[in-house]
Amino acid sequence: MNKALTAPTELRVLLQLVTSRDTDIAISMLARSGIVAEACEDAAALAKEMAEGTGAVVIAEEVLDDQGYGRVLQALRSQPPWSDLPVIVAARSGAEALESSEAIEQLGNVTVLERPMRVSSLASSVQSALKARKRQYQLRSTLEGLREADQRKTEFLATMAHELRNPLAPLRTALNIVSTQQPTPEKRKALHAMMDRQVTHMVHLIDDLMEVSRVTHGKIALRTGVIALGDVVRDAVEVTRPLITAAHQNLLLELPPVACHVLGDEVRLAQVFSNLLNNASKFTPSKGNIRVSMNWDEETVRVQVIDSGIGIPDDMLETVFGMFVQITGTQRAVHAGLGIGLTLVRSLVELHGGRVYASSAGTNEGTTMTVELPRVVAPESENTDASDGAEWNTAARQKVLVVDDNRDAADSLAQLLELLGANASVAYGGEEALNVMMSSHPTVAFVDIGMPGMNGYEVASKIRATDTLAGTVLIALTGWGQATDRERILNSGFDHHLIKPADIQTLTQLLNSFA
Known part of the structure; x- marks a missing residue:
């Protein structure tokens, strides 16, 4: 095959006309309109190149003899389901008869141009064909996205079933113990603590599902105010400290003594950092290290959660924030979860006008999660008095x-x-x-x-x-x-x-x- 110009495979135009001179003239004509075309020597070469990818095909009527027609038809039928490859036939006089022939109809998406072809007619037909082909590529991308989403959904449902069965197993075991024997007070207390942990875990799973649905569908309103981000980070650390302590991990909190403020929802931002810390603990081995640091410049505040855990492969650093995305690997599979925690983190951070990104040197090299938020000027005074009223008032037996x-x-x-x-x-x-x-x-x-x-x-x-x-x-x-x-x-x-x-x-x- 003689390639006069190069082009992206999926947008190139393949040509096979009667003579090489006809082909060269057509290539030159199309080039003046910004269209890159490539010549094919025969029907076999044309069919081979069609299989590798093309935006449109221009062929002479004479190419469609018994042998050539069969090869072109087979190449068209071998196209994927989303494809409707445009074919332009340069016909001899009497194009009307050719256009209505059964053989032409079997080629599918065909345009017939009568020779001698005008430059404008050929260029216009090819441009229309390429425009239609681009829409087909968009459809292909959409279908691939839907297939990928469907696969992720299937994996998610399987994971969710697994994650919900995990806490159900000890709950059923505890119920069997209680129903078949009279546990000692110490044993009953231990069973109660275990059952409470498992129920809390199940509630968190369901809450995460509901939360990510609300956030991703824009059905959440932030209750924003000017807040000291360091205080929010400290609160998140205290929430997750028991988990980190139980995992025998080392936690280092590095926050500057000077407050730095952002405009945000205190509860939602605490949720962001709690999720990141939970993730860090989940994928860091016993005696591993987790470090939380904060710094800022005039415009941006950065909080980093750095762990010495199992890391993230380079090709997953972006996709790890996608819905239901799971990182493969034995250690991660053990603690996979539902694959929505980081999706929730990203959505909440973006609602605050910020961004979150991951970095890692690779497997077993740890992970750094960085949250960046717009900085605001600190208010002159703050009133943070609060009372949780956690003690039940038994005076009135309602x-x-x-x-x-x-x-x-x-x-x-x-x-x-x-x-x-x-x-x-x-x-x-x-x-x-x-x-x-x-x-x-x-x-x-x-x-x-x-x-x-x-x-x-x-x-x-x-x-x-x-x-x-x-x-x-x-x-x-x-x-x-x-x-x-x-x-x-x-x-x-x-x-x-x-x-x-x-x-x-x-x-x-x-x-x-x-x-």
């Missing part, structure tokens, strides 16, 4: 009703509320709840939303329409936690929205507010 069609969920929550000092009762459906409320007039009602028959929304509507129950505090307790779910719940007559399972601190603080 009547509390738990409404849930799941009997185990209702009974266990009622028992917990009793331990917290409430006078708790249960109802296992909407109709029963209304009857209990009319007779006992509870101060607070925890109501499940997704009940059969009369659901939680209907219960709330009927309570709000009853004068004698109008003062009841209604708390929705549900597994639905999107912003739209919360908005609908609060607009339906509920005073508060809690996501299952509610922890004891949240229940304590909430009940204290009604005492």
Whole structure:
């Protein structure tokens, strides 16, 4: 094959005309329009080059003899499913008859130009063909992206099943122990601590799923203010310190004594650094090192979480922040998680106008995660007084009703509320709840939303329409936690929205507010 010019393989135009002179003239004509074309000696060479990639094919009618036609047709049929390769046939007089022939129709995406061809007609036809071909390449990229996303989703579902089974196994074991023997007080205490850890782990997994969904769909609003970033980092360190200590790792915190401020959501930024520290601990061996440092210039604050762990391959430094991305390798597979933690980190950092990136010298060489945020001028004064109200006020033994069609969920929550000092009762459906409320007039009602028959929304509507129950505090307790779910719940007559399972601190603080 004689290549007059070079071009990207996927956008080159392949030519096979009657004579080499015709081919040279066509190549020259197309070059004047900025189109790169390559000549093919025969049908066999044309078919071979088509298999390697092309933007369009220009062939003479004479090429489509019995042997040449078969080779071109086979090359077209061997194209991938997304491909509809444009073919331009330079025909002799009587192009109309050729255009309607069955042989031409089988070639697919064909344009017939009658010879002698005008320069403008040939250039225009080829440009249109290349434009259509580029759209096909875009479709190919989209399909490849969808296939990759589908593969990641499949892997994610398998990982999620694995991650949820992990805490379920010790929970079932503990239940079997309790049901078959009477554990000693020490053993019962150890079993309780273990079960609490596993339930907390499951809650964190579900929370991460819900959180990343909210953030990536833009359904989260930051509560921003001017904050000292060092304080946020210290808080995140204290949250993750027990994990790092339990893993027998060394933690070094290097924060300048002078405060540096950013405009941000304190809770969300603490979440960012907690996730990064959890990741660092997860992939760093026992007795390994984790270091947190902060520095800044006039415009940017940088926080780095540096570990001596198993590192990240160079080709994964960018993709590691993608949704459901898992880094292969035995050690990482053991602690793989759901592959959404770093996606959440990146989304939250970008919502703050910053960026996060990873660097690593390679496998077993550790990882550095760098968060950069815009710096702002410090305020003149700050008021950070706060009170968590974590102690239950037992002075007022309030009547509390738990409404849930799941009997185990209702009974266990009622028992917990009793331990917290409430006078708790249960109802296992909407109709029963209304009857209990009319007779006992509870101060607070925890109501499940997704009940059969009369659901939680209907219960709330009927309570709000009853004068004698109008003062009841209604708390929705549900597994639905999107912003739209919360908005609908609060607009339906509920005073508060809690996501299952509610922890004891949240229940304590909430009940204290009604005492």
